[in-house]
Amino acid sequence: xxxxxxxxxxxxxxxxxxxxxxxxxxxxxxxxxxxxxxxxxxxxxxxxxxxxxxxxxxxxxxxxxxxxxxxxxxxxxxxxxxxxxxxxxxxxxxxxxxxxxxxxxxxxxxxxxxxxxxxxxxxxxxxxxxxxxxxxxxxxxxxxxxxxxxxxxxxxxxxxxxxxxxxxxxxxxxxxxxxxxxxxxxxxxxxxxxxxxxxxxxxxxxxxxxxxxxxxx
Numbered sequence: 001x002x003x004x005x006x007x008x009x010x011x012x013x014x015x016x017x018x019x020x021x022x023x024x025x026x027x028x029x030x031x032x033x034x035x036x037x038x039x040x041x042x043x044x045x046x047x048x049x050x051x052x053x054x055x056x057x058x059x060x061x062x063x064x065x066x067x068x069x070x071x072x073x074x075x076x077x078x079x080x081x082x083x084x085x086x087x088x089x090x091x092x093x094x095x096x097x098x099x100x101x102x103x104x105x106x107x108x109x110x111x112x113x114x115x116x117x118x119x120x121x122x123x124x125x126x127x128x129x130x131x132x133x134x135x136x137x138x139x140x141x142x143x144x145x146x147x148x149x150x151x152x153x154x155x156x157x158x159x160x161x162x163x164x165x166x167x168x169x170x171x172x173x174x175x176x177x178x179x180x181x182x183x184x185x186x187x188x189x190x191x192x193x194x195x196x197x198x199x200x201x202x203x204x205x206x207x208x209x210x211x212x213x214x215x216x217x
Contacts, residue, residue: 036065036066039058039065040058040062043055043059043062047075047079055079059072059075069099070096070100070105074096074102074108077089077092077096077112078108081108081111081112081115086112086116090109090113093105093106093112094109106126106128106132107125107138110122113125114142114145122146123147126139126142126143130143137162138163140162140163141159141175144156144157144160160176160179169199173192173199177193177196
């Protein structure tokens with residue numbers, strides 16, 4: 001009977017210890033989450049205010065807490081790119097992509113490769129970004145610019161045409177028109193030029209017709 005009571009006592013003690021440790025874990029996780037949230041606010045506000053050193057410290061602190069935070073690496077890469085620290089920016093975007101492959105991190109990586117004239121790697125990054133999300137015209141425009149640098153004119157024009165399909169506005173039409181003209185495609189350029197003119201006409205403010213004044217006797 002005495003042995004049974006001892007076993008029961010140990011069981012109760014173990015239960016309470018587990019409960020306490022569980023509560024401590026939940027509280028610790030909540031505190032860490034709150035701290036990371038505050039650090040994100042600091043990083044966001046600091047980048048908006050162009051306080052880049054403060055933003056960098058906040059992002060690096062987040063990565064000390066969570067070393068696999070892809071969003072923090074991506075944001076840090078943007079920060080380094082703003083400062084033209086391209087090597088560090090590339091490292092951050094590459095790490096972000098390896099942790100969590102996203103269209104935004106791959107697109108950013110492509111932009112840095114393009115800026116540093118590493119066009120082959122830029123093309124690969126943009127192509128992967130488009131595979132994950134092809135719904136943004138900007139991704140196709142960026143990919144088209146790389147193809148122009150490489151000399152793949154056919155693919156460049158295709159990507160610009162795709163951009164026009166997604167966002168048929170003056171900017172995308174103008175880029176496509178210039179590409180047609182540069183490559184001797186006058187007929188196609190004329191058709192696109194007409195569409196640009198129609199956009200310009202539609203944006204002109206309509207003339208207001210004032211009612212005829214009548215003298216009331």
